[in-house]
Amino acid sequence: MRAIITGVGHFVPTRKLTNKDLEQMVDTNDEWIVSRTGIKERRILGKDKGTSYMAVRAAKKVLKQTNTAADELDLIIVATSTPDMLVPPTAAFVQSKLNAAKCWGFDINAACAGFVYALATASKFIETGKHKKVMVIGVDKMSSILDYEDRNTCLLFGDGGGAVLLEPSDEDDLGVEDFIFHIDGSGIKYLNMPAGGSLMPASHETVDKKKHYIYQAGKKIFKYAVTEMADISLKIMKKNKLKNKDVKLLIPHQANRRIIDAVSKKIGLSNDQVVINIEKYGNTTAGTIPIAMSEAYQKRMMSKGDWIIISTFGAGFTSGSLLLKWAIE
Numbered sequence: 001m002r003a004i005i006t007g008v009g010h011f012v013p014t015r016k017l018t019n020k021d022l023e024q025m026v027d028t029n030d031e032w033i034v035s036r037t038g039i040k041e042r043r044i045l046g047k048d049k050g051t052s053y054m055a056v057r058a059a060k061k062v063l064k065q066t067n068t069a070a071d072e073l074d075l076i077i078v079a080t081s082t083p084d085m086l087v088p089p090t091a092a093f094v095q096s097k098l099n100a101a102k103c104w105g106f107d108i109n110a111a112c113a114g115f116v117y118a119l120a121t122a123s124k125f126i127e128t129g130k131h132k133k134v135m136v137i138g139v140d141k142m143s144s145i146l147d148y149e150d151r152n153t154c155l156l157f158g159d160g161g162g163a164v165l166l167e168p169s170d171e172d173d174l175g176v177e178d179f180i181f182h183i184d185g186s187g188i189k190y191l192n193m194p195a196g197g198s199l200m201p202a203s204h205e206t207v208d209k210k211k212h213y214i215y216q217a218g219k220k221i222f223k224y225a226v227t228e229m230a231d232i233s234l235k236i237m238k239k240n241k242l243k244n245k246d247v248k249l250l251i252p253h254q255a256n257r258r259i260i261d262a263v264s265k266k267i268g269l270s271n272d273q274v275v276i277n278i279e280k281y282g283n284t285t286a287g288t289i290p291i292a293m294s295e296a297y298q299k300r301m302m303s304k305g306d307w308i309i310i311s312t313f314g315a316g317f318t319s320g321s322l323l324l325k326w327a328i329e
């Protein structure tokens with residue numbers, strides 16, 4: 001039994017935060033942001049709404065697209081670093097708002113790699129025959145953990161997410177083929193949100209010292225991301241005897257346009273083999289890959305039988321490459 005993606009959809013909030021807007025908030029400018037990151041604007045969810053708001057909207061699109069009733073779902077996995085609450089899992093909010101009456105669910109926190117890890121996890125539940133319909137969602141409300149006075153971080157990230165439905169297929173050469181994942185805790189100090197967890201619970205002091213916001217050492221992450229994303233993608237291609245011309249699309253994590261370009265070059269892919277939408281949304285963390293996949297599907301960039309490589313990296317450091325054969329006509 002193989003796990004295939006039978007539907008894909010995404011949701012981003014309507015409110016845009018442009019580079020011009022950011023010029024009014026921190027010492028930066030449109031030219032710098034576009035040339036260093038490729039980002040022109042990002043989406044921001046209303047303050048009164050949580051991550052599950054976007055997750056539910058993306059999931060509903062997938063249910064409609066695949067003609068699936070919510071109570072047919074066996075499992076919901078939500079990949080996010082910005083849960084509605086630390087307890088309970090965001091999957092509980094999604095289950096209840098979808099009225100998915102017969103399923104179980106949980107969250108995965110693997111930062112930007114979360115969606116890809118969730119996809120691999122879900123594929124195993126399908127392959128065993130244990131489950132028939134699994135909703136996998138990657139979504140983040142990054143605006144909830146950003147300091148809009150810190151130009152090192154606030155211009156890079158945005159809010160949004162996407163979802164896929166995984167189902168079993170008897171065609172044994174379609175769907176999730178392989179994955180290679182890494183975690184390397186030497187990266188903890190380069191990208192983290194220090195407070196709010198068990199190590200540094202919230203206090204007046206943590207709030208005063210701005211410890212509930214994302215901190216990053218941009219240059220260090222940049223180098224790691226380029227090397228790791230390229231190496232791991234080349235490794236999965238070699239392992240599966242694929243040449244660069246055999247790859248229909250690379251769907252990379254969208255963190256910086258220059259990272260994506262460097263990775264594509266190292267793998268030897270042309271522009272039309274790479275999905276890029278960072279200019280519109282910035283880095284939506286666990287949201288980037290399902291959003292990019294959904295837009296690529298809408299634009300008919302892939303057909304049944306095409307090889308797709310998904311490549312990601314994020315805080316941890318976490319990283320990974322997943323190879324799949326597209327299954328939708």
Ligand code: UT7
Pocket residue numbers: 027028029032033036037112151152155216217218219220221222225255256283313314315
């Ligand atoms: O999912 C993982 C999430 N994180 C990432 O992927 C981050 C990866 N890293 C990056 O994307 C890049 O390192 C950044 C976009 C964060 C920064 O780009 P950079 O090319 O590494 O810039 P830099 O920090 O080396 O700064 C270059 C110059 C400096 O000026 P001088 O010293 O050359 O005169 C900075 O002061 O740009 C200046 N600068 C800025 N100028 C305007 C730094 N930040 C800004 C800014 N606006 N926001």
